[in-house]
Amino acid sequence: MxxxxxxxxxxxxxxxxxxxxxxxxxxxxxxxxxxxxxxxxxxxxxxxxxxxxxxxxxxxxxxxxxxxxxxxxxxxxxxxxxxxxxxxxxxxxxxxxxxxxxGEGTTELTWALVLGLARKLVQENEALRGGGPWQSTVGVDLIGKRLGLLGLGRIGSNVARIGQAFGMEVAAWSQNLTADKAAAAGVRLAASKEELLESSDIVSVHLVLSERTRGLIGARELGLMKPSAYLINTSRAPIVDRTALLDALRGGMIAGAGLDVYETEPLPADDPIRSLPNVLATPHIGYVxxxxxxxxxxxxxxxxxxxxxxxxxxxxx
Structure with a gap:
């Protein structure tokens, strides 16, 4: 054959x-x-x-x-x-x-994106390699910050564990998440999706794509996030409305996004995600x-x- x-x-x-x-x-x-x-x-x-x-x-x-x-x-x-x-x-x-x-590649890449955004690694590395200014940004501390997880399955639970090791307060929400399951992971169950988004400094998506989760994060939800907050998506792109996310990033409604998944893959050469300064993007390598x-x-x-x-x-x- x-x-x-x-x-x-x-x-x-x-x-x-x-x-x-x-x-x-x-x-x-x-x-x-x-x-x-x-x-x-x-x-x-x-x-x-x-x-x-x-x-x-x-x-x-x-x-x-x-x-x-x-x-x-x-x-x-x-x-x-x-x-x-x-x-x-x-x-x-x-x-x-x-x-x-x-394996745990997606869990680890999630944290690579979080850390890369928080410490402005791309900007600082490009400046160092290109002979630019020595120190031009101020990083964000993770200790004491709030990590909000959309989804607390295998990957979400592992992301939570690492967040706790960084000294972060961790909360989670999904349509089916119970207080008992959240407590078993040492995580606070958010009262609602809205409360999770409003209170978190880092929001990370760990849901399965379905009719219930498609477009779960749209313009209204992004508008609830802190202007200083980061959104991480290593799950599936359609869970976050693409147009709303681009608008939020361009308008400074959120501080930035770490992305590993896209509605069209490979990502077209002229896609704006490739050039937005507040996006740290990788080519769907979570499992690679x-x-x-x-x-x-x-x-x-x-x-x-x-x-x-x-x-x-x-x-x-």
Whole structure:
């Protein structure tokens, strides 16, 4: 069988794990460059029975499935992928499998963004490298500040723990969060979303994208935040209204934003997010770590081997 691995940006798919268990039954071809259109995807992988996708880099909608008549197995990293039309896959008899795990990369990147914004690291580093002024900004202390978490799942709970280690007051809110769960994490349950936004110095998003969370933070919500506050989003871009966020950043309604997720990825070259001075942005690398990648690709090989043996594992949907 032929297997395509898509969006291997770092060109590490074949080195992150041992593919020998399936080498005699599968011919693997790897694509490092991102395909911008369904036409490009269909032309590149139309002869493949197996396709591997990295998170949500390339969506698999009904229209794409219809153009891949040979496809039998789609493997995605992670156990959830909102960009895959599971119903369309099932109708065509295509098995969709995921890979458990993922590590703590997103938790750590969240704090990289918080610290980078608070200590103005980009500005100071650029000045130092470019021969600019020696010390031109005044950093923000984290100790004693309030960290507000939208979502207290696995990642949110880990972010809370680190915030507590910095000596921050931590509160959390989500539609389903209970006082008992918050207390178990040593976190105060905010009375409401509005109270969390109004009282926090750092607001960090850790929610799953759904119809309930899409656009959860809009112009009204951003207007509730302190002018000195920072918004961090390493979850999913549509949870925060893009237009409202750009307006808030341009108008100084909030001090800045740390972003790792975008509605269009890769981010277009002319996107204003790339040039706003109060934005610290990274190219969706929260999960891009050695441990996560080794776990993902190990799981990919296991999924393919199990499928070839007639007993698929980690089936989604």
């Amino acid at each position: 032929k297997c395509a691995v898509l969006d291997d940006y770092q060109q590490v798919a074949l080195s992150m794990t041992d593919w020998s268990a399936i080498a005699d039954r599968v011919e693997v071809k790897v694509f490092a460059a991102h395909f911008e259109t369904e036409d490009e995807v269909a032309a590149a992988i139309g002869d493949c029975e197996i396709v591997v996708i990295m998170r949500e880099r390339t969506p698999f909608r009904r229209t794409l499935f219809e153009r891949l008549p040979r496809l039998k197995l789609l493997v995605t990293t992670g156990m959830r992928n909102a960009s895959v039309d599971l119903a369309a896959a099932a109708e065509r008899g295509i098995v969709v499998c995921g890979t458990p795990g993922g 770590t050695e441990d996560s990648y080794r776990g993902f690709f190990r799981g990919i090989v296991q999924d393919i081997e199990a499928f070839l043996n007639g007993s698929p594992i980690n089936v989604i949907g």
